[in-house]
Amino acid sequence: xxxxxxxxxxxxxxxxxxxxxxxxxxxxxYLAMREDKGLTLDGMRQVADYTGLTPVQVESVASFYSMxxxxxxxxxxxxxxxxxxxxxxxxxxxxEAVAEETGVPPGETGSDxxxxxxxxxxxxxxxxxxxxxxxxxxxxxxxxxxxxxxxRWLADDQPVVISSDQMQADFGGIRSFEWGPAEPGGATGPVxxxxxxxxxxxxx
Amino acid sequence: MSDRITIMLDGRPVxxxxxxxxxxxxxxxxxxxxxxxxxPRMNPVGMCRMCLVEVEGPGGTMLTTSCTVPxxxxxxxxxxxETVKKAQEGVLEFLLINHPLDCxxxxxxxxxxxxxxxxxxxxxxxxxxxxxxxxxxxxxISDLVMLDRERCILCARCVRFSDxxxxxxxxxxxxxxxxxxxxxxxxxPFASYFSGNTVQICPVGALTATPYRFRARPWxxxxxxxxxxxxxxxxRVSVQSSQNEILRLLGVDVEATNHGWLCDKGRFGFQHLAxxxxxxxPLVRGEDGELHEAxxxxxxxxxxxxxxxxxxxxxxxxxxxxxxxRSTNEEALAFERLMRHTIGTPHLDAAMxxxxxxxxxxxxxxxxxxxxxxxxxxxxxxxxxxxxxxxxLYLRVRRAVAELGAGLxxxxxxxxxxxxIADHVVRYRxxxxxxxxxxxxxxxxxxxxxxxxxxxxxxxxxxxxxxxxEDGDLAGAVAGFAAELPDASVLAVxxxxxxxxxxDMGLAPGMGPGRxxxxxxRDADGIVEGLRDGSVKGLVLLGADPxxxxxxxxAGDALSRAEFVVSIDLFINDSxxxxxxxxxxxxxxxxxxxxxxxxxxxxxxxxxxxxxxQARPANEILADLADRLGGKWESSTAESLASDIATxxxxxxxxxxxxxxxxxxxxxxxxxxxxxxSVPTVSTSVGNGMALHLGRxxxxxxxxxxxxxxxxxxxxxxxLHLHPDDASSLGVAVGDQVRVSGSDGSAEVDAAVDPxxxxxxxxxxxxxxxxxxxxxxxxxxxVT
Ligand code: SF4
Ligand code: SF4
Ligand code: FES
Ligand code: FES
Numbered sequence: 001x002x003x004x005x006x007x008x009x010x011x012x013x014x015x016x017x018x019x020x021x022x023x024x025x026x027x028x029x030y031l032a033m034r035e036d037k038g039l040t041l042d043g044m045r046q047v048a049d050y051t052g053l054t055p056v057q058v059e060s061v062a063s064f065y066s067m068x069x070x071x072x073x074x075x076x077x078x079x080x081x082x083x084x085x086x087x088x089x090x091x092x093x094x095x096e097a098v099a100e101e102t103g104v105p106p107g108e109t110g111s112d113x114x115x116x117x118x119x120x121x122x123x124x125x126x127x128x129x130x131x132x133x134x135x136x137x138x139x140x141x142x143x144x145x146x147x148x149x150x151x152r153w154l155a156d157d158q159p160v161v162i163s164s165d166q167m168q169a170d171f172g173g174i175r176s177f178e179w180g181p182a183e184p185g186g187a188t189g190p191v192x193x194x195x196x197x198x199x200x201x202x203x204x
Numbered sequence: 205m206s207d208r209i210t211i212m213l214d215g216r217p218v219x220x221x222x223x224x225x226x227x228x229x230x231x232x233x234x235x236x237x238x239x240x241x242x243x244p245r246m247n248p249v250g251m252c253r254m255c256l257v258e259v260e261g262p263g264g265t266m267l268t269t270s271c272t273v274p275x276x277x278x279x280x281x282x283x284x285x286e287t288v289k290k291a292q293e294g295v296l297e298f299l300l301i302n303h304p305l306d307c308x309x310x311x312x313x314x315x316x317x318x319x320x321x322x323x324x325x326x327x328x329x330x331x332x333x334x335x336x337x338x339x340x341x342x343x344x345i346s347d348l349v350m351l352d353r354e355r356c357i358l359c360a361r362c363v364r365f366s367d368x369x370x371x372x373x374x375x376x377x378x379x380x381x382x383x384x385x386x387x388x389x390x391x392x393p394f395a396s397y398f399s400g401n402t403v404q405i406c407p408v409g410a411l412t413a414t415p416y417r418f419r420a421r422p423w424x425x426x427x428x429x430x431x432x433x434x435x436x437x438x439x440r441v442s443v444q445s446s447q448n449e450i451l452r453l454l455g456v457d458v459e460a461t462n463h464g465w466l467c468d469k470g471r472f473g474f475q476h477l478a479x480x481x482x483x484x485x486p487l488v489r490g491e492d493g494e495l496h497e498a499x500x501x502x503x504x505x506x507x508x509x510x511x512x513x514x515x516x517x518x519x520x521x522x523x524x525x526x527x528x529x530r531s532t533n534e535e536a537l538a539f540e541r542l543m544r545h546t547i548g549t550p551h552l553d554a555a556m557x558x559x560x561x562x563x564x565x566x567x568x569x570x571x572x573x574x575x576x577x578x579x580x581x582x583x584x585x586x587x588x589x590x591x592x593x594x595x596x597l598y599l600r601v602r603r604a605v606a607e608l609g610a611g612l613x614x615x616x617x618x619x620x621x622x623x624x625i626a627d628h629v630v631r632y633r634x635x636x637x638x639x640x641x642x643x644x645x646x647x648x649x650x651x652x653x654x655x656x657x658x659x660x661x662x663x664x665x666x667x668x669x670x671x672x673x674e675d676g677d678l679a680g681a682v683a684g685f686a687a688e689l690p691d692a693s694v695l696a697v698x699x700x701x702x703x704x705x706x707x708d709m710g711l712a713p714g715m716g717p718g719r720x721x722x723x724x725x726r727d728a729d730g731i732v733e734g735l736r737d738g739s740v741k742g743l744v745l746l747g748a749d750p751x752x753x754x755x756x757x758x759a760g761d762a763l764s765r766a767e768f769v770v771s772i773d774l775f776i777n778d779s780x781x782x783x784x785x786x787x788x789x790x791x792x793x794x795x796x797x798x799x800x801x802x803x804x805x806x807x808x809x810x811x812x813x814x815x816x817x818q819a820r821p822a823n824e825i826l827a828d829l830a831d832r833l834g835g836k837w838e839s840s841t842a843e844s845l846a847s848d849i850a851t852x853x854x855x856x857x858x859x860x861x862x863x864x865x866x867x868x869x870x871x872x873x874x875x876x877x878x879x880x881x882s883v884p885t886v887s888t889s890v891g892n893g894m895a896l897h898l899g900r901x902x903x904x905x906x907x908x909x910x911x912x913x914x915x916x917x918x919x920x921x922x923x924l925h926l927h928p929d930d931a932s933s934l935g936v937a938v939g940d941q942v943r944v945s946g947s948d949g950s951a952e953v954d955a956a957v958d959p960x961x962x963x964x965x966x967x968x969x970x971x972x973x974x975x976x977x978x979x980x981x982x983x984x985x986x987v988t
């Protein structure tokens with residue numbers, strides 16, 4: 001029902017970052033989604049409690065954005081871009097490779113609940129196409145081959161923290177532009193809302 | 205008066221108010237611009253694009269939404285150009301792409317803005333041949349409202365109303381793009397006291413009200429304007445019927461009171477009028493002790509004989525009258541005449557021991573208007589939970605605060621509806637209000653900030669009884685304090701619908717018609733006391749149910765000791781079940797007359813349907829009764845009583861004629877009169893043990909409400925609310941049974957936890973079927 005202490009602590013840090021608690025709705029939704037492997041009614045109710053919104057207002061936000069998953073998802077969501085730039089540079093093959101390597105067809109979640117695979121529209125990294133996200137952390141310049149390695153890494157190492165920088169170093173190729181530095185010690189990673197899903201694992 | 209500017213509207217210069225939205229300005233100038241999402245009582249969003257017009261500007265002539273653009277001097281506007289027509293046709297074609305066009309089975313058909321505007325402004329034909337989107341046909345989003353998402357045109361009127369106006373954001377847009385739909389959270393229905401307004405303002409048939417669904421076609425309806433009799437706000441309504449049965453009420457937009465809104469209790473509280481249990485013939489108690497049907501003349505004879513016998517044996521003062529607060533002014537005046545003049549007793553009261561001093565209600569110091577809220581800098585609410593008792597006044601306060609930026613101070617023993625938007629919330633223990641007032645007035649300690657907030661005038665103070673264990677004089681003392689605040693206006697509030705009118709008609713001890721002094725008499729408490737000790741033997745009830753409504757909860761027992769009781773009512777209830785004569789009266793929309801709201805505003809109520817069976821208007825019944833008691837009344841019809849009312853000083857300007865046409869929808873204010881309210885001082889006894897807060901809820905077990913099938917199911921079961929500390933020290937968990945014992949009995953109820961209470965205070969909703977008396981001091985124990 002209610003979140004474990006460390007998640008609660010994180011939620012509180014996030015809420016405190018904003019002058020109005022309702023502004024924390026989006027990062028909190030990632031937290032809720034991570035916690036329950038997909039957004040549940042309970043999770044949205046929790047977010048409502050923290051933000052002073054009503055549950056339906058939270059659901060309104062959650063259902064507007066396709067990156068909030070209301071069906072259950074795996075520990076890792078692998079999103080492969082299939083929009084135009086990535087498509088031209090082999091994104092479809094990357095997706096195929098991911099599906100084959102993991103045995104999870106696009107749009108589905110593996111039976112062990114570990115991993116979800118999806119083809120997505122442009123994720124804003126066209127300059128580094130083909131691009132892939134794992135838990136919305138970006139890796140650019142991916143090939144079918146490096147995608148397979150990435151999938152094996154996820155399966156074998158089961159990393160707790162997904163970091164864009166690390167993935168880029170291990171599996172990436174050309175990069176569209178340099179990401180800004182992570183906020184030191186903050187509750188958020190380079191892409192504010194995504195912190196709770198990945199980079200922000202190492203908050204001291 | 206706001207500034208006037210000139211704009212060019214379709215080639216003619218027109219003068220309009222500066223700063224208003226173009227769509228409004230055009231309408232004021234007689235040009236109707238079609239619209240769906242814009243509503244004059246809500247902020248514009250520009251969502252539907254139906255209101256596109258061309259506005260000439262330096263960069264050329266551009267299509268723009270007239271609901272989002274304020275007028276400016278010299279603006280050149282085209283509302284019917286070829287471009288505008290094309291835009292309107294395009295918008296309508298788009299809106300209809302996914303619209304099911306099931307008009308023949310849609311409640312809205314015949315009065316549907318989408319239908320009407322498609323006929324007036326649409327292309328006449330659609331190019332869309334693909335499959336429309338589909339949703340499950342109507343789904344209930346509350347007990348009262350159904351939603352058909354296929355019909356919805358996503359104008360967000362309902363969403364905005366529920367959030368911005370009602371403060372109950374329980375419906376929202378879900379999903380996105382072509383899949384966008386209005387809906388509620390899975391397990392949280394649209395349980396707002398104001399949900400019916402969304403049905404009224406939905407520009408299509410997407411939202412429908414369960415009591416009205418499939419009951420009538422708009423063109424079959426007859427309608428009159430009247431006033432809601434649900435509470436003393438006096439919201440203006442259009443009452444609509446078909447085949448002599450009332451089928452729905454719609455809010456009428458009146459600046460002074462409701463701005464077009466109604467609460468659900470008012471909107472849907474009409475079904476009892478056609479309830480099978482409605483009294484349709486006079487009843488007289490027979491030898492066998494049962495009530496039997498009787499003819500009017502037998503019943504009236506019997507009633508007159510019974511009352512006369514008591515007067516003969518024990519004097520006029522042994523007869524008392526209770527009620528009239530649900531009647532029209534005309535009926536109330538007839539009741540006053542019967543009691544005070546024909547019978548000759550000073551003991552009469554329209555209140556049930558649950559209101560405030562009649563003088564305070566009729567003549568509060570610096571008595572204000574609801575409309576004063578529009579200018580208020582600060583609003584003080586030290587009274588009932590307005591959302592529960594005076595719902596549309598709650599909306600007006602919400603507007604003053606959330607929309608117009610007034611500060612808000614709420615003083616109440618527990619969380620109340622307005623807390624979320626209040627700047628200061630002060631809680632206290634019932635019984636200790638006097639001490640709190642003294643501390644507040646002095647700006648003591650933690651109250652310093654609250655006190656200084658109240659120095660920001662104009663201040664509107666809404667005072668009343670926070671609960672029924674509260675000393676009614678406290679509100680008077682608060683009114684006295686508030687009247688001294690800068691530019692203060694004071695609204696002394698009490699809930700029952702025409703209580704203010706009844707008081708003005710003299711249905712209060714010591715106060716005659718027109719707010720003049722009269723011989724002192726017993727009030728409701730005194731009458732109940734007199735019944736108990738035998739000094740009051742005969743009782744006339746006019747639409748009154750003291751057994752259910754008197755805060756002690758023991759009036760029923762007192763009533764059973766009466767020698768002779770005559771009741772004029774719509775139903776059998778706990779008070780008249782044992783009466784000797786029960787006379788069936790006509791009710792809401794069955795009589796013509798006037799009612800006076802909490803600010804002294806007199807409005808006309810009108811007749812639309814005949815009363816069932818032999819039920820008659822109360823004034824006629826009372827006149828016939830008076831006749832048999834030797835009273836020689838000049839006037840007994842409602843019209844003639846109305847002209848008598850117009851001779852009372854505060855009502856000098858009030859005539860049916862003026863109300864019906866002259867002065868317009870805002871009614872006429874009846875102010876002034878002789879009566880002066882002297883502000884009482886209240887003492888505080890700091891109680892020991894638990895203090896009971898006996899608060900009202902909107903859906904209680906009042907007789908009429910229980911006869912409304914749509915509303916009866918919304919009543920909750922009684923629950924005793926405890927502060928978490930008290931709950932744990934009593935070892936009580938949520939849902940456990942507790943026994944609460946008070947001055948007049950004890951009851952076993954479920955417990956709930958309410959951290960908004962002060963420790964040592966418990967809250968029990970009034971009139972949900974349990975009562976323990978109205979003394980603040982109670983004991984609570986766990987039932988094992
Ligand atoms: S349900 Fe009606 S009021 Fe609500 S958004 Fe749809 S069309 Fe507008
Ligand atoms: S607030 Fe009162 S008068 Fe207005 S609709 Fe509700 S019950 Fe009727
Ligand atoms: S097209 Fe793939 S990131 Fe933009
Ligand atoms: S009425 Fe102006 S956009 Fe809807």
